[in-house]
Amino acid sequence: DADVTQTPRNRITKTGKRIMLECSQTKGHDRMYWYRQDPGLGLRLIYYSFDVKDINKGEISDGYSVSRQAQAKFSLSLESAIPNQTALYFCATSDFSTSGSYQETQYFGPGTRLLVL
Amino acid sequence: DQQVKQNSPSLSVQEGRISILNCDYTNSMFDYFLWYKKYPAEGPTFLISISSIKDKNEDGRFTVFLNKSAKHLSLHIVPSQPGDSAVYFCAAPNQAGTALIFGKGTTLSVSS
Numbered sequence: 001d002a003d004v005t006q007t008p009r010n011r012i013t014k015t016g017k018r019i020m021l022e023c024s025q026t027k028g029h030d031r032m033y034w035y036r037q038d039p040g041l042g043l044r045l046i047y048y049s050f051d052v053k054d055i056n057k058g059e060i061s062d063g064y065s066v067s068r069q070a071q072a073k074f075s076l077s078l079e080s081a082i083p084n085q086t087a088l089y090f091c092a093t094s095d096f097s098t099s100g101s102y103q104e105t106q107y108f109g110p111g112t113r114l115l116v117l
Numbered sequence: 118d119q120q121v122k123q124n125s126p127s128l129s130v131q132e133g134r135i136s137i138l139n140c141d142y143t144n145s146m147f148d149y150f151l152w153y154k155k156y157p158a159e160g161p162t163f164l165i166s167i168s169s170i171k172d173k174n175e176d177g178r179f180t181v182f183l184n185k186s187a188k189h190l191s192l193h194i195v196p197s198q199p200g201d202s203a204v205y206f207c208a209a210p211n212q213a214g215t216a217l218i219f220g221k222g223t224t225l226s227v228s229s
Binding site for chain 2: 108
């Protein structure tokens with residue numbers, strides 16, 4: 001079974017609709033992240049969470065909200081979807097460590113392809 | 118302002134030859150770098166990393182070189198295989214230690 005899972009894998013919605021993307025992990029990591037990928041723009045950070053009570057905005061949080069329901073679950077919501085939120089969305093977890101210097105490896109889910117009409 | 122830059126959007130290489138993917142960074146405080154590989158319809162997967170205390174890290178066919186004075190790192194794949202065709206992202210942790218900063222990616226195509 002995959003360590004980081006995302007549901008749904010594909011979603012088509014209409015402008016103005018509220019949708020939720022879900023992420024679950026079995027890696028036991030405290031840190032979780034949501035990114036979006038757009039062609040030519042790489043991966044951009046939307047929100048991140050270092051534990052259940054810690055939620056932080058990333059580079060492009062406008063129009064999004066998140067919920068960390070448990071250590072293993074981190075969901076991303078689009079309250080009122082708009083066409084420029086059409087993108088590929090990735091959830092990730094991290095095995096953050098500070099042994100000597102800051103080091104972090106992130107592990108990504110398979111992604112959710114979202115189309116907003 | 119991009120702190121991690123991959124200036125080549127694409128690279129085409131023949132099977133068996135060397136692939137060299139480049140990455141530049143602007144913040145001299147960065148001390149750890151990662152490379153990720155991404156196939157279509159899949160999430161990025163961790164490939165190899167390097168700490169700033171080293172100038173080279175090797176893992177099988179993959180070697181990452183770090184030139185701190187030039188703020189430049191490169192990923193070498195030798196020999197290249199068609200299965201290496203993917204998008205490669207360079208990344209570095211931000212100074213606050215809160216997130217990774219990714220480059221825009223380079224699409225590698227290896228032809229047989």
